[in-house]
Amino acid sequence: MRKPFAFLRTMVFVYDGGGSLRHKKHPVSASTTLTRILLRYAASLGVDVQTVTHAAGLSASVLDDAQGRVSVEQFNALWDEIAHYINDPDFGLHFGETASTNPNGNVLYAVLMNSATVGEALECYFRYHALMLDVLQPQLIQQGDNACLTWDIVVPGLVLHRHHAEAVLATLMTTLQHLTEDQIRLIEVWFAHPQPQDIAEHCRIFHTPLRFNQLKNGLVIHQKELSRPIFLADPDLLIALEQFAQQSLENLYGPDTWADKVIHAISNMLLHGDKPSIAQVARDLAVSKRHLQNKLSDEGTTYRALLDRVRKEITLDSLHNPHMNLCDIAFLLGFAEQSTFNHAFKRWTGVAPTVYQQQKEAQ
Structure with missing residues (x-):
């Protein structure tokens, strides 16, 4: 029996009924909490915080707002400025290593820590x-017995600073290690950027095969790791934290x-290998x-x-997976015939x- 297609996605851009993107209350951005964590670490290395924030166009009033947001342009500029002022070619990796020591004010970390x-x-x-x-935009994709956590950049043409990309990877790995008391093991790590001249710190931190010049940044673990318990979890506290996190979203x-x-219900059904129907979705939504x-x-x-939209998005993501062929994708998305899938793909x-795959390979 084939294993279900593991697909999870956080819908940062949400479609409205007319097929266009529903406007958010602000452009893509970073929280001031994350920005202050980055600045606190930079200050510990001797960086003049006032100098780098001014150069990045950040005002003190924005950073003082606990619920504030920093534009992605300012956040990227901040990474550039900090990297310019410090003499550390692996700044992002080292920042990521501090993730489990910088949880204050981070509701996301608190939610993870109290998950089962x-x-x-x-x-x-x-x-x-x-x-x-x-x-x-994070997503989890099945590759045989492995699960790969990757990220898409939702702004076309935006390139993630190398230090920022490595910080995201190291932060999540460090967090998962902390939550499982260092029991979780990586199978490999993907980097979208070229291999640096010296990767000694990459090897020390990740302890696993490293692959550079990949299509995406990502962490690969065995699927059995997904059922590994988190020892400090408090289910009652998690309920309160999720309510706060949902209200913050x-x-x-705006509300869902x-x-x-x-869309969320359809994605969950496909995740578990089910064929979503409107009757089943209605039951799930009570x-x-x-x-x-x-x-x-x-x-x-x-x-x-909506079903068509989710199928399209999953299909285009799956074509990046070398372990899945077109027949697998069609089967797992509930298409009765390969010809039906081919017709939908052309639409x-x-x-x-x-032809689509050949064009992508040529690029």
Whole structure:
């Protein structure tokens, strides 16, 4: 029996019923909490915080706001300025190593720490990651017996600073190690940037094979690690923390629409190898099929359109996975015939799947 396609995604950009992106209350950004953590670490290395924040265009009033946000342009500029002032070619890695010692004020870290298992912690990470930084869109993809945690950049043309990319990888690895008391093991680490001249620190920190010049940055673990327990978890505290995190998300983006809820339900069903139907989604959302259809109609969309949208997004992501072929993708997304999948793919992209792959390889 084939294993289900493991797909989890935090929807940073949420589609409205008309097929266009629903406007958020702010552009993509980083939280002031994350920014202050970065500045505190830089200050410990002797960096003049006032100098780098001024150069990055950040004002003290913004940083003093605990619920404030920093534009992605300012956040990237801050990484550039700090890297310029310190003599550490592996600054991002070393910052990531401090993740478990910098949890103060970080609701995302608190949620992860109180999740029951690594898998549940990662689900929370995907769900609430935008509270800290919404320019990155995390996802978990199955590769045989392995699970790969990767990130997409939601701003076209934006390139992540090497130090920033390595900090994200090292931060998550350090956090998972801390939550499991150093029991979790990586299989390999992917870096989108070229290999630096000296990778001694990369080897010391990750203790696993390293692959550079990859399509994406990512951490690869065995799927059995997802069921590993988190020893400090407090289920009662988690309920309160998730309520706070969810309210914080709604303050940023507004409450979920019915389309958002359906997209999330469809993704979860595909994650578990189920074939999503509107009847099953309605049951999961505790409403009748007719009620759900009416709510989606009020938002200008349909269940079929949302299912098609999720299938398209998963398909295009899956084509980056060398361990999956077109037949696997079609089967796991619930297409009865390969020809039906091929027809849908051509409708999505304008070309046949094989032509699309050839074009991507040529690029």
